[in-house]
Amino acid sequence: MATERTFRVWRGDDDGELAEYRVEVNEGEVVLDVLHRLQATQVPDLAVRWNCKAGKCGSCSVEINGRPRLSCMARMSTFDPDETIIVTPMRTFPVIRDLVCDVSYNYQKAREIPSFTPDPKTEPGDFRMYQADVGRPQEFRKCIECFLCQNVCHVIRDHEENKENFSGPRFLMRVAELEMHPEDTADRRNIAQEDFGLGYCNITKCCTEVCPENIRITDNSLIPLKERVADRRYDPVVWLGSKIGLRKGADTPMVPNTRPGREAEE
Template sequence: MTYTAKFKVWRGDDEGGALQDFAVEVNEGEVVLDIVHRLQATEAPDLAVRWNCKAGKCGSCSAEINGKPRLMCMTRMNTFTEDETIAITPLRTFPVIRDLVTDVSYNYEKARMVPSFAPPADLEPGDYRMQQVDVERSQEFRKCIECFLCNNVCHAVRDHEENKTTFSGPRFLMRIAELDMHPLDTADRREVAVEDHGLGYCNITKCCTEVCPEHIHITDNALIPLKERVADRKYDPIFSVASLFRKNEKREKPGATPGGSTPR
């Protein structure tokens, strides 16, 4: 079955732009990315769009379709009625480069800030041993295709540009949680999660989970457990007392006595 669908596609660059109307042929079984390719071939050869695998595994073709962040290659045309006008706009949270292509370098900058996996120093390759339950616990997070839809829809980033300097968004807090759950990782990432990646900005609205094309339970299985471990550390009375001693040790100058005088 073939019909002509009405589209509104955002055209412009970092200086501004607007929605432009198009009428494009739609064939049975097609997805939105198919229509965008046909639009490029027939009416708008200069339309900029980012894509790669067309199989929902690279995350490149992220866009907002009728206001909802989605992958264009995984959004089937039969989910819309034939008389419906379909609006395609770039991800709102990131700066526009041109048309549907946005600058997502913010995400890569945050990725570089995440401390890498730190196994025990005396552990040789091939000696790693994990229980299956530990493997399964973090396996879910490894399905992430880095489409950045979760960071795009997170209101702490989307509605507050000033937060980008101190908040890494759900994608990279999930990465920190994954490493923190790893039984062979020796790094304590709780303070990093709060101080460097802004865990406190997350108020667990689950909007990131709702848009994840891999159906990862980002909030329930990563962010909430990470918040719980941070709270355990912060409000643990034994740790609090130990922290006071450590702070006092840092205040003492080398060679100084507790009373402040320098021994002769």
């Protein structure tokens, strides 16, 4: 059954404003369907990024009534029949136009992480891993990179100045995943703290709350990573090892030449 609903949608760039529309809504539809109808019937130039319409590509992240969500998974039936629906772009990233953000910040942070580093002596087929070690990172691999966790994180949400030194939950989770791999030989614990800003995270669990894949980001990746970092930095034996030069080169550095301006400092 078709009804007419009120939508308030962000138009323009960072200095844009909300525009109000009355638009038809049918049974079974999600917010993205309604945005598409709006595009087809009233505002053909409404910029919306989307792809799979099945919650698996991570393209259609927006804020609906202030809550970071995938618009393709936000069912219209979950709103009150006379509720006005406000759709705005993700606040943490610069707006290109309307509901579309420039999420390059995330790609920058991804490049800085040293990738999986197995022992060069291992040949294909050499790995012998326990199922538990295989299973643990599998949860993090469910990530669809919708960047809703990055968007909601208060460390960067209203603090542009923290962006350079904080990689956000998605990429700290990636560091944790690599650190938990039993066949990985790199040690990213120091850069997790020094370069990727793990210490900024004060485990408010907002990232876990908004994750459309229900990954327990805080409990299963960020807190275990914090524990590993504490071992690296405050264990007296590790400290002694560093003092007498036994740990030389043990800390893997951030991938070189990935952070603009960093070369000049060094």
